[in-house]
Amino acid sequence: MGDNGRVRIRHYAPGLGVLCLGVLCLAQGTWQTATELPGVDWHGISGARKEAALKFIRGEECTCGCKMKMAECRMKDPSCSYSRKETSMAMKGFAEGKNADVVRAEIKKTADQPPPVLEEPVKISLTGDPAKGPDNARVTIVEFSDFQCPFCSKAVAEAYAIVRQFPNDVRLVFKQFPLDSHAQAEFGAEAALAAQAQGKFWEMHDRMYAGFPDLSRRTVMRYAQELGLDVNRFTADVDSHKFRTRVHSEEQEGENAGVGGTPTFFINGKKYNGVFDVASVAPLIRKELKP
16 A cells, blocks of 8 residues: 555556556546546636536546546556546547537547657656756756666666757756565665765666666665765665655656656656657657757
């Protein structure tokens, strides 16, 4: 059980083109009453129109083939691009005053279309998060990651290569998203934040991924010594779980943004669905940089 009473069954996302066991299932029943859904921006719709939209997505099936209602799929599988696209279409349609028949017809027209490479942008807080690249970069890539995920460890080189290719225009921001299926992942996340508190996040990040998958206490404490950290302070922060609340907050933020596994990347707030490598991502960045 999660700390907030939800059952969380995590899947890995196809972050590097490989499908792994997956993440994130909210307790049954919540989708029938929730008024906010992961990855859906309800800004601009309220009152009767929002109620109509909620009624619609609680009653219509997602077209991904899961046999769940749209709202149910959103809550139980936030990684599903189909339910995210369709609930967003429903919200937009009802906000514009369209009725259920019109919205249903519009969704049906796009049902067979593959999910977009970049989804609609969502708001992600960046306050206090470790980042590489200039603060005024025109493109911000946010990565939700797990220090024991094999695909995350492979993504490090690609992410760094992208930052090097666009040194003045890209900023890489790291968010914690440790998976329940990885016994040491949450410890790694807390340790990384304890290192950040001493100005050594990226150094610890690099050590932990280079030593993948070993995140034993002994190994991480050795990294802290090698990096010249105040080991007593670092140990106290880790043992007191000083940063656990922050880790859980970032997990929740990821869930709300539609993160369904690791690594998941957002480019200027737009969830990226595809292989994360320089060849695939660089053209998207260039497009973002166009006036």
